[in-house]
Amino acid sequence: MTMEFKQVTxxxxxxxxxxxxxxxxxAGQLYGLLGRNGAGKxxxxxxxxxxxxxxxxxxxxxxxxxxxxxxxxxxxxLMSAATLYPGDSRIAQLFTLTQQMYGRxxxxxxxxxxxxxxxxxxxxxxxxxxxxxxxAKLIIALCVPCxxxxxxxxxxxxxxNNREIFYQELAATFAxxxxxxxxxxxxxxxIENLVTHVFVLDGGTITLDEDVADLAVKGRVVTGPAALxxxxxxxxxxxxxxQLGGMVTAYTLDAPLEKPLPTGVSVDGMDLQQLYLxxxxxxxxxxxx
Amino acid sequence: xxxxASSVVPLYQQIADQFIAGILSGAFxxxxxxxxxxxxxxxxxxxxxxxxxxxxxxxxLGLIEKRRGIxxxxxxxAQERIKxxxxxxxxxxxxxxxxxxAKALDISKAELIVAVEEGYAQ
Amino acid sequence: MSIxxxxxxxxxxxxxxxxxxxxLIGWLVLVVENLFGGSTEIGAWSAEFMALxxxxxxxxxxxxxxxxAAFQNGVSRQLFLRTAAVGLGLCxxxxxxxxxxxxxxxxxxxxxxxxxxHLSGAGGIVLTAVMRVVAYLAIAAxxxxxxxxxxxxxxxxxxxxxxxxxxxxxxxxxILAVVLQAAPNLPARSGGLRGWLxxxxxxxxxxxxxxxxxxxxxxxxxGGGALAIHLGRHVELTxxx
Numbered sequence: 001m002t003m004e005f006k007q008v009t010x011x012x013x014x015x016x017x018x019x020x021x022x023x024x025x026x027a028g029q030l031y032g033l034l035g036r037n038g039a040g041k042x043x044x045x046x047x048x049x050x051x052x053x054x055x056x057x058x059x060x061x062x063x064x065x066x067x068x069x070x071x072x073x074x075x076x077x078l079m080s081a082a083t084l085y086p087g088d089s090r091i092a093q094l095f096t097l098t099q100q101m102y103g104r105x106x107x108x109x110x111x112x113x114x115x116x117x118x119x120x121x122x123x124x125x126x127x128x129x130x131x132x133x134x135x136a137k138l139i140i141a142l143c144v145p146c147x148x149x150x151x152x153x154x155x156x157x158x159x160x161n162n163r164e165i166f167y168q169e170l171a172a173t174f175a176x177x178x179x180x181x182x183x184x185x186x187x188x189x190x191i192e193n194l195v196t197h198v199f200v201l202d203g204g205t206i207t208l209d210e211d212v213a214d215l216a217v218k219g220r221v222v223t224g225p226a227a228l229x230x231x232x233x234x235x236x237x238x239x240x241x242x243q244l245g246g247m248v249t250a251y252t253l254d255a256p257l258e259k260p261l262p263t264g265v266s267v268d269g270m271d272l273q274q275l276y277l278x279x280x281x282x283x284x285x286x287x288x289x
Numbered sequence: 290x291x292x293x294a295s296s297v298v299p300l301y302q303q304i305a306d307q308f309i310a311g312i313l314s315g316a317f318x319x320x321x322x323x324x325x326x327x328x329x330x331x332x333x334x335x336x337x338x339x340x341x342x343x344x345x346x347x348x349x350l351g352l353i354e355k356r357r358g359i360x361x362x363x364x365x366x367a368q369e370r371i372k373x374x375x376x377x378x379x380x381x382x383x384x385x386x387x388x389x390x391a392k393a394l395d396i397s398k399a400e401l402i403v404a405v406e407e408g409y410a411q
Numbered sequence: 412m413s414i415x416x417x418x419x420x421x422x423x424x425x426x427x428x429x430x431x432x433x434x435l436i437g438w439l440v441l442v443v444e445n446l447f448g449g450s451t452e453i454g455a456w457s458a459e460f461m462a463l464x465x466x467x468x469x470x471x472x473x474x475x476x477x478x479x480a481a482f483q484n485g486v487s488r489q490l491f492l493r494t495a496a497v498g499l500g501l502c503x504x505x506x507x508x509x510x511x512x513x514x515x516x517x518x519x520x521x522x523x524x525x526x527x528x529h530l531s532g533a534g535g536i537v538l539t540a541v542m543r544v545v546a547y548l549a550i551a552a553x554x555x556x557x558x559x560x561x562x563x564x565x566x567x568x569x570x571x572x573x574x575x576x577x578x579x580x581x582x583x584x585x586i587l588a589v590v591l592q593a594a595p596n597l598p599a600r601s602g603g604l605r606g607w608l609x610x611x612x613x614x615x616x617x618x619x620x621x622x623x624x625x626x627x628x629x630x631x632x633x634g635g636g637a638l639a640i641h642l643g644r645h646v647e648l649t650x651x652x
Contacts, residue, residue, distance in 0.1 A: 030336055046648070049482065049485070050482060050485075050487070050488075051482045051647065051648040052647045052648070052649075053645070053647060068487050068488060068489065069487075070485075070486075070487045070489075070490065073485035073486075073487060074485055076485060077485070078483075082479070084479030084480055084482065084483040084648075085479075085480055085483060086422065086425060086426070086480060097418065097422075097484070098484065100414050100415070100417075100418045101415060101418055101484035101485065101486070102484070102485070103414075164334070167334035168331045168332065168334050169331070170334070171330040171331050171334050171335060171336065171337060172327060172330065172331040174330075174336075174337060175326060175327040175330050175331070175337035176327065189294065192294050193292065193294065193300060193333070193334060193335045193336065193339070194334055194335065194336050195336065196336050196338060196339065212300075213299050213300070213301070213339075216294075216296075216297070216299055216300070217297070217299065220297075267297075268295065268297070269295045269296050269297035269298075270295060271294040271295035272294065274295070
């Protein structure tokens with residue numbers, strides 16, 4: 001069970017938003033899709049869900065194009081920022097609607113989540129606050145029987161408590177029924193322990209496609225006197241250096257850990273958020289010292 | 290339990306370390322059941338696969354065992370084995386580091402021994 | 412009929428209901444007004460046009476509205492178009508029945524269409540009803556096509572466009588009605604007016620020609636339907652819906 005992206009391109013007028021996206025989503029994984037505002041994350045997800053067509057390229061589910069493929073679409077779900085349900089529907093009616101459309105719906109989980117978040121299932125969607133509208137959509141997304149569930153900005157408008165509940169419930173339901181989740185979020189530090197693999201979309205292509213565990217091992221922040229840091233890092237690719245007086249902080253993905261570390265120079269790990277920032281910073285770009 | 294995302298120690302290893310510390314401190318007594326993968330994953334919002342990988346480190350070390358259909362249990366003698374391992378690591382690593390640090394600061398062997406004795410006396 | 416088809420059809424009808432109920436209430440108000448104020452040619456004309464206008468809005472607004480719910484639930488465009496067609500068909504039949512029955516209140520001879528074409532008796536009523544169904548469907552299909560085509564526009568622009576359509580549809584009719592009221596014998600002398608009448612499918616000879624209008628409407632339905640299907644197969648959902 002895999003979703004394959006082959007040179008997926010999308011233009012809006014003259015603007016090229018996606019310029020040949022290639023990646024693969026496997027079964028039973030929690031992926032993070034990262035990218036700056038306007039990078040094309042939503043466009044990419046909408047192409048998978050058939051809300052948009054690709055200008056060129058293909059998205060294949062088990063080798064078959066997902067475009068206008070009813071069987072494939074039954075296995076795909078996209079929870080997006082836009083609320084597309086009829087506004088006067090009650091939450092419980094939306095659960096029934098989803099059940100009828102997708103054939104199945106995890107009623108038990110829905111009942112549990114409604115209680116955990118404190119959502120009134122008899123309320124009309126239109127009357128809910130932004131946060132609770134997101135919660136209603138999230139509950140549906142966690143209860144659909146789909147193999148690939150895309151969550152575009154899943155915690156939009158949620159307070160810290162409800163965000164925590166969501167992350168916990170996502171981990172729990174994923175443990176019970178493994179399926180693939182793709183989370184596009186700007187709150188990287190909140191999902192970094194949940195996702196095991198990240199994709200970074202930048203400039204219309206995938207610029208990073210790595211396991212989080214591998215990144216954690218690779219990412220290093222080197223701090224110390226400028227001359228010593230420069231010498232120790234000579235010949236390695238550095239993402240960015242920040243100099244403050246005689247002190248230098250360098251961000252790198254391949255620190256020469258086998259070389260002895262000069263006294264006065266410290267090497268620390270980099271969290272996903274920092275790493276992402278360094279990778280998607282405009283201007284500068286990686287350079288070899 | 291607390292996890293540090295910017296640590297160079299991988300998350301699964303951090304999970305394993307925390308469980309080992311828990312067994313050593315008696316928070317997870319021998320023969321007792323430890324929380325399931327799902328429970329840990331849910332409580333700390335961590336990917337269940339990562340939690341499982343961390344638990345498997347303990348299984349490989351012979352500290353916990355799976356009982357089919359019930360869960361994971363602390364093996365009898367686990368605490369002793371952890372203590373022995375820690376002792377071994379202490380002599381193998383910490384002493385070397387301590388002496389090297391003392392040497393860098395021109396602390397003599399006699400001075401260091403006195404300091405250690407004072408430390409024990411407190 | 413699969414469950415997905417039934418559910419999608421229900422969603423389509425839910426969206427269409429909002430337009431239909433509002434439109435038909437307006438239509439009834441017009442009918443009642445005519446009853447008390449004494450029915451006039453212009454009033455009958457307006458009522459007839461208003462029904463056509465409701466059909467246009469059903470296609471232009473109500474049909475694309477359902478698109479969001481469709482794509483949110485993994486419904487293919489093919490299924491969406493089929494349920495939209497069935498939904499519009501049901502609405503057209505309902506509207507035609509409603510207009511034909513209440514229209515006969517306007518004039519003893521069965522409303523404007525019947526009077527214009529000298530359609531009388533049971534056969535005449537059936538023919539006017541059929542003509543209306545085809546007319547509503549044709550106009551709705553064009554509405555769907557334009558609705559899909561303008562979907563990427565801003566909401567306000569789409570809304571303003573409705574008034575443009577209204578103007579294009581209704582104004583020539585009203586002007587024509589006024590002209591005919593003022594000078595009933597003018598078509599016999601004016602070639603331009605005769606062409607105009609032909610354009611909106613009205614008889615300009617002494618003898619009524621209802622079949623000519625029906626054929627014209629059928630051509631319009633086939634063309635509009637084909638255009639709607641073509642555009643519907645490529646319709647996309649931007650966040651502007």
